[in-house]
Amino acid sequence: MSKLEETVKGLKYDAGGLIPAVIVDAGTRQVLMVAYMNEASLLDTIRTGKTHFWSRNRQKHWMKGESSGHTQEVKAIYTDCDKDTLVIEAVQHGAACHEGYLSCFFRKLSVDGEWEVVAEKLFDPDEVYKKK
Amino acid sequence: MSKLEETVKGLKYDAGGLIPAVIVDAGTRQVLMVAYMNEASLLDTIRTGKTHFWSRNRQKHWMKGESSGHTQEVKAIYTDCDKDTLVIEAVQHGAACHEGYLSCFFRKLSVDGEWEVVAEKLFDPDEVYKKK
Numbered sequence: 001m002s003k004l005e006e007t008v009k010g011l012k013y014d015a016g017g018l019i020p021a022v023i024v025d026a027g028t029r030q031v032l033m034v035a036y037m038n039e040a041s042l043l044d045t046i047r048t049g050k051t052h053f054w055s056r057n058r059q060k061h062w063m064k065g066e067s068s069g070h071t072q073e074v075k076a077i078y079t080d081c082d083k084d085t086l087v088i089e090a091v092q093h094g095a096a097c098h099e100g101y102l103s104c105f106f107r108k109l110s111v112d113g114e115w116e117v118v119a120e121k122l123f124d125p126d127e128v129y130k131k132k
Numbered sequence: 133m134s135k136l137e138e139t140v141k142g143l144k145y146d147a148g149g150l151i152p153a154v155i156v157d158a159g160t161r162q163v164l165m166v167a168y169m170n171e172a173s174l175l176d177t178i179r180t181g182k183t184h185f186w187s188r189n190r191q192k193h194w195m196k197g198e199s200s201g202h203t204q205e206v207k208a209i210y211t212d213c214d215k216d217t218l219v220i221e222a223v224q225h226g227a228a229c230h231e232g233y234l235s236c237f238f239r240k241l242s243v244d245g246e247w248e249v250v251a252e253k254l255f256d257p258d259e260v261y262k263k264k
Contacts, residue, residue: 004245022154022163029161031154034217046241079247080236081229085166087237097213104212105219109178113136115211 012084026075026089032096033104068128070094095122144216158207158221164228165236200260202226227254
């Protein structure tokens with residue numbers, strides 16, 4: 001086993017073998033999205049320099065941008081004191097959110113206790129994720 | 133039920149009734165920590181303006197800073213497209229990490245595939261978390 005594989009194995013995964021990864025913009029530090037990786041997707045992320053995840057909904061390995069072209073170029077990977085979470089600095093090509101926003105966190109809690117959309121759409125999802 | 137309670141209930145919690153919250157510095161946007169909230173801790177967070185969490189290890193409700201005094205003053209709360217994750221902008225008093233670092237994410241993956249400490253300790257945990 002390589003040193004890298006050992007390091008990846010040494011993280012703390014949940015019962016489903018997953019670890020949450022917070023993807024932040026390498027320039028502005030804005031949180032773009034949070035998704036889950038297993039050992040294989042983290043190794044792919046490190047080796048290819050592009051973020052890969054495990055989709056809990058679709059139960060499938062995926063590369064961010066594989067449908068949309070909106071890939072994330074990895075600049076740095078951090079873990080926390082408990083080694084059970086990752087923060088990944090990346091350059092986002094296009095936008096991170098499948099709903100067309102730069103960040104998935106485009107809703108802010110208002111003083112009235114409601115979610116308000118506080119960002120602008122950068123693309124039309126219907127155009128980018130065209131049905132074939 | 134108030135509008136706020138309805139909004140909090142409308143989020144997507146995991147099987148254990150928890151939602152991950154990414155706490156970021158309101159000024160620099162640095163990710164400080166990731167922890168879990170349930171409906172009650174999120175409502176406490178909103179109502180008191182200080183972050184509250186559910187500890188999965190200790191199975192207990194806690195306010196960040198209750199032992200250390202290192203509280204987090206909430207400035208804004210965001211949720212994502214799936215409404216299953218929170219990002220909270222906060223002013224960190226003292227440091228977020230119980231190991232003495234400003235951020236829990238003080239380890240960076242090196243080119244050699246090892247975790248390297250890349251931050252400086254702001255306090256001595258033994259001093260702050262004194263045994264009584």
